[in-house]
Amino acid sequence: MTAPALRGVTLILGGARSGKSRFAEELVEATGFDRLYVATAAAYDEEMAVRIAEHKARRAGWRTVEAQRGLAAVLRTESGPERAILVDCLTLWLSNLLLAGVEPAGEVEGLLEALRAARGPVVLVSNEVGFGIVPDNALARAFRDHQGRLNQRVAALADRVTLVAAGLPLDLKLPKEPQ
Amino acid sequence: MTAPALRGVTLILGGARSGKSRFAEELVEATGFDRLYVATAAAYDEEMAVRIAEHKARRAGWRTVEAQRGLAAVLRTESGPERAILVDCLTLWLSNLLLAGVEPAGEVEGLLEALRAARGPVVLVSNEVGFGIVPDNALARAFRDHQGRLNQRVAALADRVTLVAAGLPLDLKLPKEPQ
Amino acid sequence: MTAPALRGVTLILGGARSGKSRFAEELVEATGFDRLYVATAAAYDEEMAVRIAEHKARRAGWRTVEAQRGLAAVLRTESGPERAILVDCLTLWLSNLLLAGVEPAGEVEGLLEALRAARGPVVLVSNEVGFGIVPDNALARAFRDHQGRLNQRVAALADRVTLVAAGLPLDLKLPKEPQ
Numbered sequence: 001m002t003a004p005a006l007r008g009v010t011l012i013l014g015g016a017r018s019g020k021s022r023f024a025e026e027l028v029e030a031t032g033f034d035r036l037y038v039a040t041a042a043a044y045d046e047e048m049a050v051r052i053a054e055h056k057a058r059r060a061g062w063r064t065v066e067a068q069r070g071l072a073a074v075l076r077t078e079s080g081p082e083r084a085i086l087v088d089c090l091t092l093w094l095s096n097l098l099l100a101g102v103e104p105a106g107e108v109e110g111l112l113e114a115l116r117a118a119r120g121p122v123v124l125v126s127n128e129v130g131f132g133i134v135p136d137n138a139l140a141r142a143f144r145d146h147q148g149r150l151n152q153r154v155a156a157l158a159d160r161v162t163l164v165a166a167g168l169p170l171d172l173k174l175p176k177e178p179q
Numbered sequence: 180m181t182a183p184a185l186r187g188v189t190l191i192l193g194g195a196r197s198g199k200s201r202f203a204e205e206l207v208e209a210t211g212f213d214r215l216y217v218a219t220a221a222a223y224d225e226e227m228a229v230r231i232a233e234h235k236a237r238r239a240g241w242r243t244v245e246a247q248r249g250l251a252a253v254l255r256t257e258s259g260p261e262r263a264i265l266v267d268c269l270t271l272w273l274s275n276l277l278l279a280g281v282e283p284a285g286e287v288e289g290l291l292e293a294l295r296a297a298r299g300p301v302v303l304v305s306n307e308v309g310f311g312i313v314p315d316n317a318l319a320r321a322f323r324d325h326q327g328r329l330n331q332r333v334a335a336l337a338d339r340v341t342l343v344a345a346g347l348p349l350d351l352k353l354p355k356e357p358q
Numbered sequence: 359m360t361a362p363a364l365r366g367v368t369l370i371l372g373g374a375r376s377g378k379s380r381f382a383e384e385l386v387e388a389t390g391f392d393r394l395y396v397a398t399a400a401a402y403d404e405e406m407a408v409r410i411a412e413h414k415a416r417r418a419g420w421r422t423v424e425a426q427r428g429l430a431a432v433l434r435t436e437s438g439p440e441r442a443i444l445v446d447c448l449t450l451w452l453s454n455l456l457l458a459g460v461e462p463a464g465e466v467e468g469l470l471e472a473l474r475a476a477r478g479p480v481v482l483v484s485n486e487v488g489f490g491i492v493p494d495n496a497l498a499r500a501f502r503d504h505q506g507r508l509n510q511r512v513a514a515l516a517d518r519v520t521l522v523a524a525g526l527p528l529d530l531k532l533p534k535e536p537q
Binding site for chain 1: 372373374375376377405486487488489490491493498501502523524525526527528
């Protein structure tokens with residue numbers, strides 16, 4: 001069996017409990033490359049701690065680095081050929097920035113720059129959060145706007161964008177044929 | 180006109196008022212089989228009573244059984260060749276379980292077992308609820324998690340999975356060619 | 359470069375900040391037709407005023423008419439060959455009706471009638487709002503129901519229906535080949 005062509009930047013979008021993380025993990029695992037998991041989750045509460053532990057238990061054979069905020073720096077340092085990086089997920093990263101009072105625009109530009117400069121495949125998981133009714137509170141509306149813009153920016157430079165629902169992939173953008 | 184090949188298990192996912200129930204009904208009606216509607220709705224309030232009545236008015240020529248919780252038992256009893264079963268919907272079934280204080284894991288396993296053993300086509304309608312902003316209250320978050328996991332489990336064993344938006348189908352998984 | 363075949367009625371569905379308006383604008387701009395932007399937004403508050411100004415700044419070379427409610431009349435008056443009309447968006451139009459205490463059923467019939475009678479291409483942008491958890495308040499649930507039904511009605515008569523996520527289109531319905 002030959003390794004599937006995981007190349008460049010891949011964005012995996014999905015809803016909550018859609019199977020998006022597992023799908024992204026399988027993409028990376030199919031490469032046979034060295035696997036790096038970049039965890040953006042911060043265990044603020046027990047609910048999140050349980051979720052982090054569940055995800056971690058699935059990832060034997062992966063190295064994990066935490067990047068609750070400094071995602072661009074991690075990508076610059078760690079990216080390389082024969083190494084596939086999974087960033088899980090952009091939604092928590094964005095949430096960490098906003099909770100810390102950081103205006104995300106500059107951080108987003110830094111991330112995009114690091115993705116353009118990546119020397120090996122990078123898979124990013126992100127939530128699609130805009131398909132519900134307008135949230136009551138302004139903070140949730142602002143988050144939804146930031147998340148939507150971030151997803152658009154990453155999707156525009158990505159080689160592949162896939163929406164996951166009920167564990168099943170729906171490709172929104174596919175890489176050009178390899179040269 | 181030959182009957183379309185509705186075979187095995189079909190999962191119809193969709194948002195609120197997406198036309199998912201009507202789409203599922205049309206799949207069953209196109210078979211020419213004996214039609215059984217398994218209603219999971221409980222008329223807790225007037226809003227729901229109105230909705231149930233609307234759905235019912237569309238279904239002349241169907242037999243209806245109510246299964247607010249015991250879905251696996253109904254499928255075991257009723258499933259048969261020349262009979263198409265429509266379960267509408269898994270979201271209300273899950274909601275009924277949680278409102279009754281039942282931990283859904285065991286019930287879900289029972290449902291999956293009954294689906295695997297079905298002797299005729301079964302179409303299940305379910306809501307995709309994970310594409311919005313994280314809900315404020317813990318119960319809604321827990322429901323969203325249970326619903327997402329349930330959809331993934333049913334999708335994994337289903338022969339066909341279709342997402343309905345604005346009344347239009349988008350196939351996520353299609354059955355293998357018939358033997 | 360030949361103008362793409364933007365014909366009849368096109369419905370662009372998407373979530374918040376999905377890039378749906380921009381995608382719709384690009385469809386119209388690719389025609390080379392006279393461009394009319396029908397703005398349904400009402401600047402109730404500063405948040406909305408900022409958003410309206412951002413959208414407007416993108417649309418050099420467009421004529422704009424406001425139609426916070428009387429959408430059918432605008433379409434009847436303005437539609438013509440060599441003119442492409444963009445209605446942005448049905449969600450705010452529906453919201454304006456409900457806030458004004460107007461039962462939308464009659465207005466929706468009027469809109470559908472005007473779309474059937476249109477003498478040139480019309481692109482309508484609308485939100486998909488039903489993929490989240492059931493909203494707590496009855497008004498939001500009612501809005502979600504109205505929006506879902508409206509999207510289904512417009513989709514049923516549209517020649518093309520496209521869902522936009524992260525700026526990327528996913529076609530749900532495509533026009534038949536031109537005669």
